[in-house]
Amino acid sequence: MAARLALSRWRAAPAAAGRGPLLSCRRWSGAKADTVYDVVVSGGGLVGAAMACALGHDTHFCDKKILLLEAGPKKVWEKLPETYSNRVSSISPGSATLLSSFGAWDHICNMRYRAFRRMQVWDACSEALIMFDKDNLDDMGYIVENDVIMCALTKQLEAVSDRVTVLYRSKAVGYTWPYPFPMTDSSPWVHITLGDGSTLQTKLLIGADGHNSGVRQAAGIQNVSWNYDQSAVVATLHLSEATENNVAWQRFLPSGPIALLPLSDTLSSLVWSTSHEHAAELVSMDEEKFVDAINSAFWSDANHTDFIDSAGAMLQYAVAFLKPTKVSARQLPPSVARVDARSRMSFPLGLGHAAEYVRPRLALIGDAAHRVHPLAGQGVNMGFGDISSLVHHLSAAAFNGKDLGSMSHLTGYETDRQRHNTALLAATDLLKRLYSTSATPLVLLRTWGLQATNAVSPLKEQIMAFASK
Numbered sequence: 050m051a052a053r054l055a056l057s058r059w060r061a062a063p064a065a066a067g068r069g070p071l072l073s074c075r076r077w078s079g080a081k082a083d084t085v086y087d088v089v090v091s092g093g094g095l096v097g098a099a100m101a102c103a104l105g106h107d108t109h110f111c112d113k114k115i116l117l118l119e120a121g122p123k124k125v126w127e128k129l130p131e132t133y134s135n136r137v138s139s140i141s142p143g144s145a146t147l148l149s150s151f152g153a154w155d156h157i158c159n160m161r162y163r164a165f166r167r168m169q170v171w172d173a174c175s176e177a178l179i180m181f182d183k184d185n186l187d188d189m190g191y192i193v194e195n196d197v198i199m200c201a202l203t204k205q206l207e208a209v210s211d212r213v214t215v216l217y218r219s220k221a222v223g224y225t226w227p228y229p230f231p232m233t234d235s236s237p238w239v240h241i242t243l244g245d246g247s248t249l250q251t252k253l254l255i256g257a258d259g260h261n262s263g264v265r266q267a268a269g270i271q272n273v274s275w276n277y278d279q280s281a282v283v284a285t286l287h288l289s290e291a292t293e294n295n296v297a298w299q300r301f302l303p304s305g306p307i308a309l310l311p312l313s314d315t316l317s318s319l320v321w322s323t324s325h326e327h328a329a330e331l332v333s334m335d336e337e338k339f340v341d342a343i344n345s346a347f348w349s350d351a352n353h354t355d356f357i358d359s360a361g362a363m364l365q366y367a368v369a370f371l372k373p374t375k376v377s378a379r380q381l382p383p384s385v386a387r388v389d390a391r392s393r394m395s396f397p398l399g400l401g402h403a404a405e406y407v408r409p410r411l412a413l414i415g416d417a418a419h420r421v422h423p424l425a426g427q428g429v430n431m432g433f434g435d436i437s438s439l440v441h442h443l444s445a446a447a448f449n450g451k452d453l454g455s456m457s458h459l460t461g462y463e464t465d466r467q468r469h470n471t472a473l474l475a476a477t478d479l480l481k482r483l484y485s486t487s488a489t490p491l492v493l494l495r496t497w498g499l500q501a502t503n504a505v506s507p508l509k510e511q512i513m514a515f516a517s518k
């Protein structure tokens with residue numbers, strides 16, 4: 050069955066000719082004897098580096114040769130910079146558990162992170178809100194600078210340097226796939242050509258090279274993708290006064306969601322998704338105007354209408370009557386006083402999903418397999434979830450002495466993750482569309498939907514459980 054699936058997947062790949070430098074030619078004959086790795090991870094961003102770490106620390110991989118290829122330079126710090134980075138991620142408890150499993154979370158704790166215990170999400174067009182909180186004071190998640198996570202992963206990669214080789218400033222420029230069945234004059238492994246002309250081979254290639262994945266393109270895997278009409282503006286913000294600052298805030302404006310994520314008692318990180326033109330304006334306007342724009346985006350009621358407010362109030366009364374127990378009350382977000390110089394930056398947003406995550410001797414993880422709008426703060430968490438699943442399947446294969454590149458366990462990974470990731474991608478895309486309008490029927494629908502969800506604790510708990518994986 051697995052062999053049949055493998056063959057059909059490779060037959061589905063496009064013909065080799067005419068597809069640019071990264072294209073596979075599916076056959077490699079007469080090659081000189083390159084180094085053969087058990088696993089090569091192409092792309093050492095947050096997800097690829099964590100994947101190499103997880104394999105390097107897995108006991109069943111102790112006799113395996115692993116290589117991590119990263120086109121960029123090694124990122125090391127002599128000491129933690131005082132200034133916070135403008136790129137941060139909301140890390141779920143499930144992701145923190147994965148990072149703990151190979152020692153990276155301890156480094157993060159020794160550097161810096163901020164736990165949050167509540168999340169308030171509300172609509173700029175009505176009074177509707179949803180408050181996620183943990184009664185037992187457990188952390189809902191953690192805001193961590195991407196550079197801090199990367200630094201922790203680099204330290205843990207160094208700890209397993211006997212098993213994991215890392216090549217920085219090494220770009221893979223070509224991948225050549227083996228035939229699905231052995232041929233006398235062909236190699237059974239994937240061949241990789243690097244930018245400097247050197248070549249190597251691997252029994253399993255893991256593509257972690259981001260949303261424009263060269264690995265995915267070279268394999269001819271279909272990718273459903275579109276660009277959103279939005280860019281995300283990020284910045285590091287100073288609050289007007291010190292607070293407990295343990296709430297993640299997100300307000301849905303008709304132009305896109307704006308989020309304030311806690312970094313310390315006095316600092317928060319901004320992720321404001323808006324039209325490309327407005328994003329460009331926000332990045333270039335003077336500091337005072339920028340701070341006013343943020344405060345107004347969180348506080349202004351300019352998008353409210355009497356009709357929606359009355360309709361929302363009616364449902365609120367009905368809920369209070371039917372369910373007299375406490376429904377989480379609105380809290381006021383902190384106000385912003387100033388922005389860190391040079392911390393403003395914008396990133397175009399899009400959605401992407403690979404039709405297949407695996408092929409024989411190939412697996413895609415992270416943004417190479419799926420790209421999601423940051424409104425749910427799930428992109429890197431989905432990538433870390435991919436790692437947990439793939440390591441689980443590969444570790445079992447290594448323990449049983451199976452071929453790591455075989456479809457028999459790679460399909461297990463694909464099934465696990467596509468189920469989770471497609472649900473998240475669809476829900477995030479739906480939310481993005483539902484909130485990108487101020488049309489009355491849709492505002493009414495989402496107002497009632499949000500209020501009802503806020504009132505139904507088991508539903509909220511289910512959402513929290515799904516998002517904390």
Ligand SMILES: Cc1cc2nc3c(=O)[nH]c(=O)nc-3n(C[C@H](O)[C@H](O)[C@H](O)COP(=O)(O)OP(=O)(O)OC[C@H]3O[C@@H](n4cnc5c(N)ncnc54)[C@H](O)[C@@H]3O)c2cc1C
Nearest residue numbers: 092094095096120138139221259415416426427428429430
């Ligand atoms: C504004 C914004 C806010 C976000 N906030 C959150 C959040 O709060 N929580 C969350 O979970 N997610 C968030 N995300 C999403 C998250 O940042 C991404 O999902 C995550 O960084 C993807 O990591 P990756 O390692 O898969 O890909 P990338 O970060 O794209 O890494 C790919 C790596 O591969 C390397 N590479 C590429 N091609 C080659 C090659 N040919 N050879 C060798 N190396 C190569 C690149 O140099 C790069 O280092 C956010 C995204 C944005 C834009």
